[in-house]
Amino acid sequence: MILQENLQQTFYQASAAANDYPSLQENLDCEVCIIGGGFAGLATAMGLLERGVSNIVLLEAEVIGHGASGRNGGFVFGGFSLDNASLIKQVGLEPARKLYQLTLDAVALIRQRITQHQMECDVNDNGVLLANWFDDAKKLEQQRDFMLREFEVDWTPWSREQTRAVLHTERYFGALHEQNAFHFHPLKYAQALARVLSSGAVRIHEHSRVSAIDASSAEKIVRTANSSVRAQYVVVCCGGYIERLYPQLGRSVLPIATYVMATEKLGDKLASAMQTSAAVYDTRFAFDYYRPLADSRLLWGGRISIRDRQPAEVADLLYGDMLKVYPQLAGTKVEYAWSGLMSYAQHKMPQIGCLPDGIWYAMGFGGHGIAPTTLAGEVVAQAIAHKQTLPHGLDHYGLPPAFGGLGLMAAQCAYWYYELRDWLRE
Template sequence: MTETEPTAATWYEATRIPRPDQARLGFDLDIDVCVIGGGLAGLTVAREVARRGWSVAILEGGRIAEAASGRNTGFVLPGFSESIDNMVERIGVDHTKQLWALSEQGVDYVRRTIADNDLPGVDPVAGWLHVDQTDNVKAVRAQVERLRWLGADVEMWPTERVRAEVGSARYFNAVHFRNAFHIHPLNYALGLAGLAAKAGVRIFEETPALSIDPAGVRKRIVTPNGRVRASHVVFAGNVQLGNLMPTLAATLLPVTTYVMVTEPLGDKLDAVIKYRGAISDTDRADNHYRIVGGDRLMVSGRVRVWQADARRFGTALSADMARKFPELGRVAVADIWSGTLGRTIHRMPQIGQMADGVWVASGFGGHGLNTTAMAGELIARGLVENDDTWRLFAPYELVWAGGRIGATVAQGLYWWRSAAEGVERTLSRLRERRRLAKEARRAAAAAAGPVVPPERLAAVTLAAAPVVAEPVLAETPVGEPPAGQGERRRNRGKRRKGKAGATETGSA
């Protein structure tokens, strides 16, 4: 098993397309737009700005997409990290529909970019199945209705179909998203970087922005070996922004997830998991997986607000899958790594203009493949075309994440919710076992044949019972005692008289 550090090689690195070397900035540069951050958000913003004719450069402190953009599970899904119900409660029905439509546009952007440019090694696979681990069919049906109300192309899968496609007895009903898909995220990012360069974007790797002066018409950014002057600056970073933009960094809660890839599993994987799209479930401890490399399983989960030994989580993820798929056994882990993302308190991305000429695209919270694409287009249109669609995200402003205390509280809430969900999952399985046992008893009774009612039984001739003569009582005249009773009374009278005579003789 290979353990990787947050910036070290991953399975994606081992299977990526050739990575071009980008130069460091070693001179002063004057441009229209400076994008800080070479992840998916920064690459999309830069590409779309350049396609509209403006000059733009990317400053990346490390290498392109070496952080969360190139280390995630590769799910391209509509929606956001925040729930639909919470969005409706906060911003209303119509506003929620508008934001959902934008999230769908982000999915379409990724799909279109891959298809139109025949990006190599991205390997999109259609479909996303979100499985419920409880037997609450009403909740799943209500979720499907809400999603259709938003315009999503979804269908409900009953338990029987889910288990036929994803062979786990722990799974019940599911929501199937037909337009979602999964990809190799690092190859997509590298392909996107190539498209940005073709559009005229200048990409500088290993060029961290050390400081920024956002005042004035021209913003000034200092790097180790050169300075940049730009009319607009876009912060497309994450928790790595650190001291460069502390106000923004303080709004992000660093959340670390762990991703493992198994050794080849051969035919037994196909026998257990037939579905080839993205799969997630309602288990907070282990909720995303997909088949990669033909017969390997990629699994992510085990959320933490701090970095920990990745090897420990590889063992835990393997055990989780063994519980869900006992036919696979304890799968051998070929690679394990972690990735840290930035999550806001309101669980929505931060997109828009912070100040005159200062823009932000950040806080995608584990739902970034569609929302980074969406943010890139929104900011490019806002910069070049004065389009104000980005203002739809204004209700989700910058909110302090609580620092260390906030992280501790968030981890505690995560554990508490995991425990509560675990109880409900256990109860669901118990209810199913009772139902199956009851059905088995009924089946056994049916196999034994019907019970014949007494009135339908054949007549049986019984032997006649012996006749016993009844005693005959002699009639006694009225006023006379029954026979024998008078004789007994006379005898008792004679005995009393004899005793009385004896007494008198003795007294004399």
């Protein structure tokens, strides 16, 4: 059932030609030093470059897209990890509308950059389906009405019959189709961004782990094992891999693991399960998310845990989840399985801002990060290049403590509680 030889590599790594950027071996001076080569760091560099700032150094501890940015499901759509109803309650209707629109603008900007720079990243423009796991049509009706009324976003309703005509499972009772969304190969996109930045004179250094940041003076000093970077601005974009780099930031996020697998090439067998190229997720709190790949594989993700499990264990768990939805895929081989760490904030919103010592940060995207990381890059770039203030509403979300191990256990217990609630409702 499982091909063990591929389980130490993600499907994305196996299907993308890696870039090769040197490690930092000399002392540099620059205007902006960005720490982290994921979507947030790359988007910040792109935003700055497009605004005329080119004296930029980007440092990545591993390789471009090593973390969540190169490991995720590849869904590109609007919104945040925090649900939209809670967003309205917390910041008010108009600020919530503006923040949500910024995520839609980010989706459009990602599309624009892909087209403008001719990025090859396996874009699939057939949208995303929110499939109703529960036999309760009102849930989808209320969701659609809410989005149309409050955000002027119209998701196309699919009946039970329409849904089951393309998703051959009795698990779903209808769906909403977000046609403006798309899905793609996230690691190829990250690598393509890096190539554009490098050709624009941004100095990128992989295998250059930052050991310390000295913010005691107007010019910041970023230190690695062998060298340092002196910069006017420093932007920390480390997400779930920040560890102890900058305690004031690290203690405000929780590194939460999620799991993804990719099957063997299914050929015509894929059509026995699904006859749409849209990506899919469902209405449970503990939902599955999956999408068909261009070579007829099925990429499947799900679960949230404080455990960064080994690939074989991930494969077993997700294979079982897949068969709960599509039992006709029994016997399918899992060729790739992996986990990755996402950074979650207590308030479930991105953490974007500047500390009193002048250190900028963009992190805490909570498993819904492709559009919000691009949003973060834009607003941080605007602030640095043009001295613009952050959008109203983002200032509502600061850096509350995540309480380390206690916070992780609380997050795991909360997930189990909602998983149980899904099961009881089912």
